[in-house]
Amino acid sequence: MAGVINIITDATMGAPLTMGLRFGTYNTLDANIETKLQTKNFQYQGFINSYNTDGYSIRPNSNSRVTTPIDRYSTTQQIKWDISSKTNLVLNTRFTNEQIQNEIAVANNGVTIYSIGKEKINDVNASATLNHRFSKTLKTSLRTYTTTYDAVQNLLTINGLPYRDVLNHNFKRIENQTDWDVSKNMQAVFGTGAVWEGVKSSRYDSEKVRKQNDIQYAFTQWEWKPSEQFTLIGGVRFDQNTQFASAYSPKLSMLYKLNPQHQFRLSVGQGFKAPDFRQLFLDFTNAAAGSYSVFGSAQAQQVIAKLDALGQIGNLFPNYYLLKALKPEYSNGMHFTWDWKINSRSAASLQLFRNDIKNLIESQQVGTYISGAQIYSYLNIGRAFTTGFEIEGQHRFNSNWSVNGGYQFLLTGDKDQIAEIKSGTVYTKNSQGYSRLMKLNEYVGLPNTSKHKLQVKLNYNSPKGYYLNVRAIYRSKWAVNNNNGNEVFDNGDVFASGYVAINSAAGKSFKNGISVLAGVDNISNYIDATNLPNLPGRTFYTSIKYQLQKINKK
Amino acid sequence: MKKNLTKIALFLSLGLALVACRKDEETIVVPLSAITVKDLAADTVTGLGIDGRPQSAGTTTYYSLVDNKVIASTEVASTKWDIAFSSTKILVNSGTSGPGLGGAFVFKGLFDDLKTIPADSSFATDNSNAASFAIPLGSGRAWYTYDGLTTLVSPIAGRVLVIRTATGKFAKIEILNYYKGGVTLPATASVNDKLFKQRYYTFRYIYQANGSKTF
Numbered sequence: 143m144a145g146v147i148n149i150i151t152d153a154t155m156g157a158p159l160t161m162g163l164r165f166g167t168y169n170t171l172d173a174n175i176e177t178k179l180q181t182k183n184f185q186y187q188g189f190i191n192s193y194n195t196d197g198y199s200i201r202p203n204s205n206s207r208v209t210t211p212i213d214r215y216s217t218t219q220q221i222k223w224d225i226s227s228k229t230n231l232v233l234n235t236r237f238t239n240e241q242i243q244n245e246i247a248v249a250n251n252g253v254t255i256y257s258i259g260k261e262k263i264n265d266v267n268a269s270a271t272l273n274h275r276f277s278k279t280l281k282t283s284l285r286t287y288t289t290t291y292d293a294v295q296n297l298l299t300i301n302g303l304p305y306r307d308v309l310n311h312n313f314k315r316i317e318n319q320t321d322w323d324v325s326k327n328m329q330a331v332f333g334t335g336a337v338w339e340g341v342k343s344s345r346y347d348s349e350k351v352r353k354q355n356d357i358q359y360a361f362t363q364w365e366w367k368p369s370e371q372f373t374l375i376g377g378v379r380f381d382q383n384t385q386f387a388s389a390y391s392p393k394l395s396m397l398y399k400l401n402p403q404h405q406f407r408l409s410v411g412q413g414f415k416a417p418d419f420r421q422l423f424l425d426f427t428n429a430a431a432g433s434y435s436v437f438g439s440a441q442a443q444q445v446i447a448k449l450d451a452l453g454q455i456g457n458l459f460p461n462y463y464l465l466k467a468l469k470p471e472y473s474n475g476m477h478f479t480w481d482w483k484i485n486s487r488s489a490a491s492l493q494l495f496r497n498d499i500k501n502l503i504e505s506q507q508v509g510t511y512i513s514g515a516q517i518y519s520y521l522n523i524g525r526a527f528t529t530g531f532e533i534e535g536q537h538r539f540n541s542n543w544s545v546n547g548g549y550q551f552l553l554t555g556d557k558d559q560i561a562e563i564k565s566g567t568v569y570t571k572n573s574q575g576y577s578r579l580m581k582l583n584e585y586v587g588l589p590n591t592s593k594h595k596l597q598v599k600l601n602y603n604s605p606k607g608y609y610l611n612v613r614a615i616y617r618s619k620w621a622v623n624n625n626n627g628n629e630v631f632d633n634g635d636v637f638a639s640g641y642v643a644i645n646s647a648a649g650k651s652f653k654n655g656i657s658v659l660a661g662v663d664n665i666s667n668y669i670d671a672t673n674l675p676n677l678p679g680r681t682f683y684t685s686i687k688y689q690l691q692k693i694n695k696k
Numbered sequence: 697m698k699k700n701l702t703k704i705a706l707f708l709s710l711g712l713a714l715v716a717c718r719k720d721e722e723t724i725v726v727p728l729s730a731i732t733v734k735d736l737a738a739d740t741v742t743g744l745g746i747d748g749r750p751q752s753a754g755t756t757t758y759y760s761l762v763d764n765k766v767i768a769s770t771e772v773a774s775t776k777w778d779i780a781f782s783s784t785k786i787l788v789n790s791g792t793s794g795p796g797l798g799g800a801f802v803f804k805g806l807f808d809d810l811k812t813i814p815a816d817s818s819f820a821t822d823n824s825n826a827a828s829f830a831i832p833l834g835s836g837r838a839w840y841t842y843d844g845l846t847t848l849v850s851p852i853a854g855r856v857l858v859i860r861t862a863t864g865k866f867a868k869i870e871i872l873n874y875y876k877g878g879v880t881l882p883a884t885a886s887v888n889d890k891l892f893k894q895r896y897y898t899f900r901y902i903y904q905a906n907g908s909k910t911f
Binding site for chain 1: 806807827834836841843846848851852853854855870872878880882883884
């Protein structure tokens with residue numbers, strides 16, 4: 143969810159001052175300054191970034207932009223204090239301020255409403271970590287993290303109705319992790335923690351009421367290395383939630399090094415994805431577009447029953463009676479990896495994978511108002527799978543040139559739909575509009591997934607500091623729209639066509655700490671405004687970076 | 697002996713009945729072939745309102761399955777029409793819609809596979825006061841789905857509208873298309889095409905004039 147961002151900082155102290163400036167198409171300007179200072183017991187790191195863009199629209203004459211104009215400023219400060227040789231304290235703060243210009247078009251039942259306005263976001267994070275080493279074999283870490291995310295969207299629709307959307311999201315976490323080297327070939331990790339999360343939003347009932355979820359969790363992981371060749375890792379995590387069912391996530395993995403060239407890894411595990419606040423608490427009626435409503439599962443039955451008592455409900459569908467507390471989405475996965483170091487210049491790896499997902503959370507229509515407008519909520523209904531393989535490889539031709547790349551083959555499917563097709567209850571239409579039974583080999587799986595993906599990157603580095611890279615990405619066609627009269631995706635539906643995008647960049651690093659770079663993304667200018675709104679046409683950029691050479695006297 | 701006689705008599709009468717049946721069928725089996733109606737306009741769009749909604753005159757197109765022709769809307773209070781169309785709404789001559797003996801239900805399956813209307817089928821009638829229609833309104837409920845993203849209407853595959861006509865006879869209908877020319881527009885079609893080429897029904901139907909439920 144919004145507001146929860148991992149803090150990734152560079153712990154290794156490098157140059158005391160780094161400055162960078164990047165400028166590109168659509169007046170995109172990205173500037174940053176980084177400073178690092180160090181004394182015997184203190185380390186300080188500061189970072190300031192400013193990002194501005196005009197945004198872009200790749201639809202001619204469209205009044206809604208894909209990337210909207212943004213002005214964003216963010217700053218990060220980090221202090222590390224070595225209290226003693228065994229104890230240290232790390233404090234971190236991060237602040238982001240963002241303003242986004244919105245021009246939005248919403249369509250429902252043939253009604254399109256245009257709105258303009260502004261969205262203002264403030265995001266504040268703070269964390270403190272206390273690390274202590276008791277002995278050579280035992281260390282512990284106490285981590286706290288708090289964040290608050292505030293977003294206000296003020297829009298004016300073309301028929302003059304103001305629209306205000308407020309979101310305030312709080313997240314607090316405290317966690318302890320202890321690492322214990324049990325013996326020479328056995329390591330253990332124990333941890334426990336708690337999360338308090340709350341959201342106030344005009345989309346959830348009222349912006350004054352805080353919707354809350356508390357989580358308590360514990361985890362442990364054991365690593366056993368009986369020989370140089372063999373490693374076994376087992377772990378389990380337990381999550382208990384106030385708003386939805388609790389979950390176990392066990393994991394087991396094995397690593398076997400046959401010889402310096404070949405190693406094999408097998409891992410099996412179960413993971414889960416918790417329902418989000420939207421799926422639990424949303425209480426949203428889109429008056430601007432057909433007055434349809436979406437209610438989160440935690441209160442849908444209550445709210446709809448109340449509306450029914452007021453005589454506003456036209457029809458309740460059978461799945462209305464199936465509404466209950468959401469379960470997390472579970473995924474059972476199995477992965478097998480073979481790493482092959484062919485020689486000092488080349489390496490390759492093969493990965494086979496299979497994931498089975500159950501309790502997929504999907505939004506479903508559960509009824510209608512008297513007016514015919516739809517009412518939606520969320521249910522655990524889907525069962526799906528993804529399976530396939532990945533091949534990766536890299537090769538160094540000489541000290542200047544190298545290449546790396548990867549290929550993925552992916553099959554996906556909805557298990558319930560496959561069962562329906564097999565039972566002969568799924569139909570499709572021919573070009574005349576006549577219905578006929580659909581065959582299993584016409585089924586294409588989940589939408590927005592491509593069977594083939596390929597990526598190749600060519601690198602050049604010269605001893606004088608010149609460098610060049612060219613990257614090509616290919617993605618095969620994927621299903622986007624279901625328009626041939628059934629609920630499943632098959633050969634007769636609408637597909638986005640496969641495409642190739644090529645990016646390239648070249649630059650030079652000078653000995654005095656300055657480096658310059660110029661690049662162009664999407665060289666062939668491939669545009670598919672309907673299906674790839676996030677792929678702008680050909681984009682140019684140039685950047686300059688200055689790194690003050692080390693003057694630290696240690 | 698008496699028992700045997702009865703048996704023989706029964707056997708004979710059965711045989712006669714069988715012969716009679718076969719003869720009967722021979723006379724009934726008139727090959728019923730489907731009639732296709734193309735581009736039947738149903739309250740077509742006249743423009744786009746300032747609220748973004750398609751605008752139209754709000755008309756209804758009345759149709760006689762018996763005579764395969766459009767019936768003037770002035771005849772709404774008669775049994776001359778069997779079925780009527782107004783954008784995605786389909787009416788039958790019954791209840792609040794008309795004075796006929798009409799009714800309908802939605803059959804899940806193939807048009808050709810529906811050879812006899814099952815005996816336990818129940819036909820619903822129109823009641824506009826309760827927003828309840830024999831052929832239910834709304835996306836995904838009776839004969840079409842509406843995609844909010846592409847704003848296109850597609851007939852659902854494997855749905856047959858089983859109709860009781862204004863005079864109490866039976867017909868079956870498959871809606872083939874909702875767009876002019878009988879081809880659903882691509883998702884990338886212009887807003888103008890999506891507006892002005894919709895609400896043109898192409899459908900095929902079989903009307904059984906002899907009053908039986910077999911097609």
